[in-house]
Amino acid sequence: MSTQEVVIDNGVNIEAILGAREALTETPAAAAFIWRASSEWVSGTQTRSTVEKFFGLGEEHSHRQTFVYDTDHPEVFASEDNGSTPVEMVLVGLSGCLGAGIATVAQNRGIQLRSVKTTLEAPMDLAGILGIDGDVRNGFETITVRYEIDADASEEDIKAIVAQSQKRSAVFDIVTNPTDVNVQVNKV
Amino acid sequence: MSTQPRKSVTSSVDVVVIGAGQSGLAMSRFLGERSIEHVVFERGEVANSWRTERWDSLRLLTPNWQSTLPGYKYAGPEPDAYMSMAEVVDFISGYATFTRAPVRTGIEVQSLSPVDGGYRVDTNDGSWSARAVVIASGAFNVPIIPKVSAGIPAHIQQVSAHDYRSPNSFRPGGVLVVGASATGLQLADEIQASGRPVTLAVGEHVRMPRVYRGRDIQYWMHATGLLDEYYKDFDDLNRVRSLPSPQLIGTADRTTLDLNRLSRNGARLTGRLMGVRDGNLQFSGSLRNVCSLADLKMGRLLDSIDEWIDMNGAAEARFPVERFAPTDTGAAACLGIDLGAGAISTIVWATGFRPDYSWLDVPVLDRKGYIRHDGGVVDAPGMYVLGLPFMRRRKSSFMHGAEDDARDLSEHLAVYLDRHGRRGSLKLAI
Numbered sequence: 001m002s003t004q005e006v007v008i009d010n011g012v013n014i015e016a017i018l019g020a021r022e023a024l025t026e027t028p029a030a031a032a033f034i035w036r037a038s039s040e041w042v043s044g045t046q047t048r049s050t051v052e053k054f055f056g057l058g059e060e061h062s063h064r065q066t067f068v069y070d071t072d073h074p075e076v077f078a079s080e081d082n083g084s085t086p087v088e089m090v091l092v093g094l095s096g097c098l099g100a101g102i103a104t105v106a107q108n109r110g111i112q113l114r115s116v117k118t119t120l121e122a123p124m125d126l127a128g129i130l131g132i133d134g135d136v137r138n139g140f141e142t143i144t145v146r147y148e149i150d151a152d153a154s155e156e157d158i159k160a161i162v163a164q165s166q167k168r169s170a171v172f173d174i175v176t177n178p179t180d181v182n183v184q185v186n187k188v
Numbered sequence: 189m190s191t192q193p194r195k196s197v198t199s200s201v202d203v204v205v206i207g208a209g210q211s212g213l214a215m216s217r218f219l220g221e222r223s224i225e226h227v228v229f230e231r232g233e234v235a236n237s238w239r240t241e242r243w244d245s246l247r248l249l250t251p252n253w254q255s256t257l258p259g260y261k262y263a264g265p266e267p268d269a270y271m272s273m274a275e276v277v278d279f280i281s282g283y284a285t286f287t288r289a290p291v292r293t294g295i296e297v298q299s300l301s302p303v304d305g306g307y308r309v310d311t312n313d314g315s316w317s318a319r320a321v322v323i324a325s326g327a328f329n330v331p332i333i334p335k336v337s338a339g340i341p342a343h344i345q346q347v348s349a350h351d352y353r354s355p356n357s358f359r360p361g362g363v364l365v366v367g368a369s370a371t372g373l374q375l376a377d378e379i380q381a382s383g384r385p386v387t388l389a390v391g392e393h394v395r396m397p398r399v400y401r402g403r404d405i406q407y408w409m410h411a412t413g414l415l416d417e418y419y420k421d422f423d424d425l426n427r428v429r430s431l432p433s434p435q436l437i438g439t440a441d442r443t444t445l446d447l448n449r450l451s452r453n454g455a456r457l458t459g460r461l462m463g464v465r466d467g468n469l470q471f472s473g474s475l476r477n478v479c480s481l482a483d484l485k486m487g488r489l490l491d492s493i494d495e496w497i498d499m500n501g502a503a504e505a506r507f508p509v510e511r512f513a514p515t516d517t518g519a520a521a522c523l524g525i526d527l528g529a530g531a532i533s534t535i536v537w538a539t540g541f542r543p544d545y546s547w548l549d550v551p552v553l554d555r556k557g558y559i560r561h562d563g564g565v566v567d568a569p570g571m572y573v574l575g576l577p578f579m580r581r582r583k584s585s586f587m588h589g590a591e592d593d594a595r596d597l598s599e600h601l602a603v604y605l606d607r608h609g610r611r612g613s614l615k616l617a618i
Contacts, residue, residue, distance in 0.1 A: 028555070142521075160484045166477040167392075176473035177462045 012107040030057045045079045046072040047086075087140070091120040094171045098145065101165030111157065114150040121146075143175065197308060197315045201227050202605060204309050204318040206300070208234045208291045210257060210280055211574035212324030214590035216289040217258045218598035224605065228289055229311060231296040235280035237326050242273050244354045245378055247438035249370055250586055251404050257283050258591045268404065270438025276587075297325075301549040305608070306570060319608060320570035320601055323548075323559070327576045327585055328541035334366070337537065339464035341527055345534040349375060352536060355382040361533030362386070364469070364525070366461050368393040369432035372538035373445050377437070379536070380455050387525070387532065388450060390475055391460035394434040395482040395515070398444045400493060401507035405436070408493045415583040416592075419563050422578075429578045432540070447479065447515050458522045469525040469532075479515035487511065543576070564597050570604055572597045 024031040033056035039049040052066040070083030084092070095118050106113050122143045128136040149158050166172045203219060205212045208230035219226045233239060248255070253267035260283050271279060284291055292313075299310040306319040331348035340346060345359055349371045355363075355378060365376040368390040380386040396405050409415045422428055437445040451457055459472030490511065497505050525532060545553060552568045554560050560567040563580040574593055575585055583589030 156484060156487055159480070160488075163477055163481045163484060166474070167481060172474070172477075176459070178465065178470045 006112075008107060008110050008112045010103045010107045010113050012103050014104065014107045017104060018108075032056070042070070042082075043080075044072070045077065046070060046082045087122070087124065090140075090175065091122060091143070094143065094145070094169075094175060095120055097169045097171035098162070098165050101169050102147075102149075102161055105161045105164045105168070106151065106153075109157070109161065111151055111153045111161065114152075115148070116150075117148040119146045120144070197317045199314065200317040201225055202318065203227075203320045203322060203601065204229060204307070204316060205322040205324055206297050206309075207231075207324035207326060208284060208289065208293070209237060209324060209326060209575070210235075210283075210587050210590045211326075211594060212322070213280065213283055213287060213289050213291075214258050214594035215322050215324060215572075215574060215598060216291075217287045218594050219601070220287065220289070222598065222602050224598075224602060226290065227316075228291040229295040229297055229309070230291055230293045233281075233293050234284045234291060235277045237328070238273055238276045238280065241329075241350060243349070243352050243375070244273075246374070247272050248276060248587070249433065249436045249438060250406050250588065251438075254406055254410070254586075254588050255279060256588045256591065258594065260286055268442070269440065297547050299547055299549050302568065307550070319605060320572070322572045322574060322597070322601070323566070324574040325543065327543050329544035330542050331537060332540040332542050333537050334461070334539055336461060336464050337535075340535060341467055344527055344532065347534065347536050349536065349538045350541065355379045355384060358382075358384060359533045360384070362531045363534045363536060364389065364461075364532045365536045365538055367391070367432075367538035367540070368435065368447065369538065369540070370434060370436050373435045373447075373450065374437050375536055375538055376450055376455055377445055377453075380450065380453050384534075385531075386450070386455040387458060387522070388447070388455050389458050389461040389471060390447065390478060391472075392478050393432055393482050395446055395486045396434050396436065396489060397446075397486075397510075397512060398436060398442050400490060400510065401497065401504045403504060404442070405434075408496070409582075412492055412496045414492075415581065415586075415589075417582045419578060419580050425578070428582075429576070431577070444512075446512075448513060451516060451518070456522060457517060458525075464527075467527045469527060471521075471523050471525075473521060473523060475517050475521060479517055483514045564593060565600055570601075570608065572601060 033054065035054050037049050037051050039047050042048050047070070049069045049071065050066055051063065051069070053060060053062050055061070069089065071086045071089060072082040073079035073085055074081045099116060099118065102116055103113060120143065122140040124140050125133075125136045127133040128138040147162055149162070151158055151161075153161075202224055203226035205215055205219075205226055205228040208216075208228045212228050212230075213234075216226060216228050230236060247270040249270070251268050251270060252262040252264060255262040255271060257280075262279070294313075296312045297309055298312060299308075300321060301308050301310075303317065306317060307321045309316040309318055309321070331350035333348060337346060347358075349367075352375060358379070362385040363379050364387045365372050365379065366389045368388060372388065376386050376388045398405060400408060406415075419425060435446055437443065447457060457475060459475040460478070461469060462472050463470040490509075494509055496502070542557070543559070545557065545559065550568050550571065552560050552566050552571065559573050559576075561573050561576075561579075564573050564576075566573050573579070574597065575590065577585045579585070580593045580596060581589060584593050
């Protein structure tokens with residue numbers, strides 16, 4: 001038996017998260033967040049989106065800086081390729097969300113992560129978005145996420161972390177479950 | 189609740205116990221042992237919910253040897269079998285006779301309200317005052333039907349697990365069972381066997397084998413101490429209290445009922461039912477993950493049993509360690525069903541139950557309508573609740589869980605009455 005205490009540090013402040021969880025259980029209204037993005041069409045298939053402000057804990061917040069993302073389409077679509085495609089951004093969002101969850105769950109379970117690498121793959125039949133076949137959906141047919149994880153834990157424990165991360169992931173929920181989308185238009 | 193003018197209080201008693209099921213009768217037994225004056229109100233007959241609100245084929249999820257109540261236990265010839273509803277009713281009724289519990293049947297509590305020094309209990313047969321009240325009216329009174337049900341087209345028959353009795357009342361055609369707890373799986377299995385094609389919508393669930401290393405899984409849950417786990421030892425009580433019932437069924441051959449068996453028999457699995465749009469059912473793409481969560485969790489349960497057997501040098505070490513095939517979710521996920529296409533004619537909601545507190549006029553409910561309590565001690569003086577899932581222990585909502593909880597709370601209640609001038613002890617003092 002070693003008496004040395006092993007410090008698990010995945011760079012996650014788990015005490016702050018558990019504290020926030022407790023506080024938000026007591027004051028449910030503070031848990032109501034609103035996320036925002038604003039975008040402007042640049043040219044062709046290119047759009048520039050910015051992310052700056054969000055609402056939560058009863059007040060407005062700003063990110064430490066404004067983040068700017070360009071989306072476009074590749075040259076095989078006869079586009080300029082000035083950014084990743086929007087559907088790739090969905091994969092980026094999913095991977096970012098699951099990654100945050102994995103680090104947090106691992107920290108909470110006292111498991112040190114050494115490396116977490118992910119590849120995401122999502123087949124899509126363009127017959128959908130091009131209107132060639134009405135039976136083909138526009139979106140991904142499936143999404144496959146493959147993890148390579150090096151951590152101080154058994155394979156079962158690592159699988160359990162990834163499963164728990166999916167269970168608690170906002171983007172996993174957004175892509176697996178329907179969302180009521182309300183698009184409004186004003187002529188200016 | 190009642191809009192009629194209030195009649196004056198006609199009777200008074202130290203303690204009113206509401207409900208003569210296993211919890212109310214166990215409490216009555218302990219109150220009797222302490223010579224605490226009390227009465228048990230029962231809206232129907234003893235064991236009313238078991239008599240009138242369960243489906244025909246249901247059997248207990250716990251084996252007979254586990255059916256115990258304070259000073260009473262199963263004494264029949266089949267300790268490893270599972271009681272039918274008729275047998276449960278006999279068992280609990282036998283207990284009421286054995287304990288000579290002061291049960292008043294056919295008394296429905298219409299309103300429970302606070303008054304100076306206690307509570308006023310208005311019933312269909314007069315009003316009572318009580319210094320303390322024990323709510324033992326059950327945790328599974330009302331079916332929880334998700335909001336998506338409102339969008340189901342009118343030509344689809346909808347049945348809740350509360351109203352379901354057998355598949356015989358169903359129209360011909362396919363059946364969607366929503367929910368993968370013990371209830372959902374049992375109904376899906378029985379409906380599939382009746383010849384109707386079944387689709388089962390699966391959210392988070394708890395998977396376990398019926399028998400493991402020669403013993404009923406309930407034996408292991410008991411032996412390893414899981415069933416006695418105490419509520420104060422959990423940081424996240426909400427989570428453990430809202431766990432669905434484990435996928436178990438009580439049959440003569442002690443069979444394991446899991447999603448793999450249902451799929452093998454032809455049932456189609458989908459993710460959780462999330463919405464209905466333009467007559468199309470929308471299912472979650474999370475089926476793989478909820479199955480993976482349940483498979484991993486079952487693995488951890490079996491690991492802990494194996495460890496216990498090793499540590500204790502138990503005789504069951506002669507049975508080999510076993511691991512079960514992961515849940516097969518099929519090659520292609522079913523994400524939607526067009527209700528106009530005719531494949532589904534009936535939807536069965538096996539989406540849980542909740543207690544009915546419509547008669548409770550004491551401000552003790554949280555924002556979701558559940559009683560605020562600390563291990564059954566309700567957030568109102570002299571008020572107690574019994575029989576809720578994981579109320580004090582993991583076994584709280586099971587038949588055999590009534591004893592320890594009722595003993596604890598009767599002790600608390602006795603102290604409360606002593607501090608607040610127990611009528612019985614006053615009489616003795618005179």
